[in-house]
Amino acid sequence: MPLVPMKQLLEEATKGNYAVGAYNVNNMEQMQAIIWAAKETQSPLIIQASRGALKYSSLVYLKHLMLAAVEENPEIPVAMHLDHGNSLESAKTAIGLGFTSVMIDGSLEEDGKTASDYEYNVKVTKSVVEYAHANGVTVEGELGTLGGIEDGVGSGQIHVTDPAQVQDFVEKTGVDALAVAIGTSHGAYKFKEEPKLAFDVLAEIGKRLPGFPLVMHGSSSVPEELVAIVNKYGGNMPNAKGVPMKAIQQAIPLGVRKVNVDTDSRLAMTGAIRKVFVETPEKFDPRDYLKPAREAVKQLLVGKMKDFGTAGHAGDYKPKSLEDYKKLYAG
Secondary structure (H helix, E strand, O other), X not given: OOEOOHHHHHHHHXXXXXXXXXXXXXXXXXXXXXXXXXXXXXXXXXXXXXXXXXXXXXXXXXXXXXXXXHHHOOOOOEEEEEEEEOOHHHHHHHHHOOOOEEEEOOOEOXXXXXXXXXXXXXXXXXXXXXXXXXXXXXXXXXXXXXXXXXXXXXXXXXXXOOHHXXXXXXXXXXXXXXXXOOOOEOOOEOOOOOOOOOHHHHHHHHHHOOOOOEEEOOOOOOOHHHHHHHHHOOOOOOOOEOOOHHHHHHHHHHOEEEEEEOHHHHHHHHHHHHHHHHHOOOOOOHHHHHHHHHHHHHHHHHHHHHHOOOOOOOOOOOOXXXXXXXXXXXX
């Protein structure tokens, strides 16, 4: 199955009342783990790269890693997504690389750190939508800001999405999906106490945007067992706490169709590598520690795909192309 616009994946998820996981990738081992988990569970898939990932791996290298995964697994519908684009130019770069979806985070200014105002958000988001839709590419916008900072992105402050703004924002910008802030945070230290998400806000947004795909960022669960492995083998991550899977599953029937996962994959990979270094210090071949790291990420994501309800839906529909959606948007 060729690359598909993310809009199709989210439309199908809405029909089936499940969420599609969006998994960040930086290198080959992560990419293989993600696509192998999708193949094992027969799950539609969003693979995403942040601006930091594109800088780390070089634009062309990461592009071809993603395309290799698609080529080897033609039965899996895959969308390539830019995570936290900060400007029209960053969206143009991703679209030029063949990405079928982009996020423009207009809730922050172009520095990726300073909270913007509503008018700025509308203006920059609309500019990306106009360019992307002309190419058949899906656009995700954001209203409100998350806590925490990851990959250099984030204001560090939580500003919960105002439900009174969502309909106006969608109508003025034309976005295909909306990331909402309901109390989640980037990184591994999302909460100091028991996690409390604003499900009342999410429910109200769903009432105002019935059937519209919503997105949860900062939604890694930071499993205690993964943190324990990191700490056991020399790590130092006291009080790491994430979003419980039960909370994510509670959000899905309220309209969440895309769930971002990054931190959990990092934890799984780091724990597995640390274990090899401590238990077999004579090892020096990168394959000896990257292979178990890849397997740890794969097993983690197999569980995520089942928990999000994505498993088993890869063959539900015929894929559409960017050309199909270019015509759709033009009409």
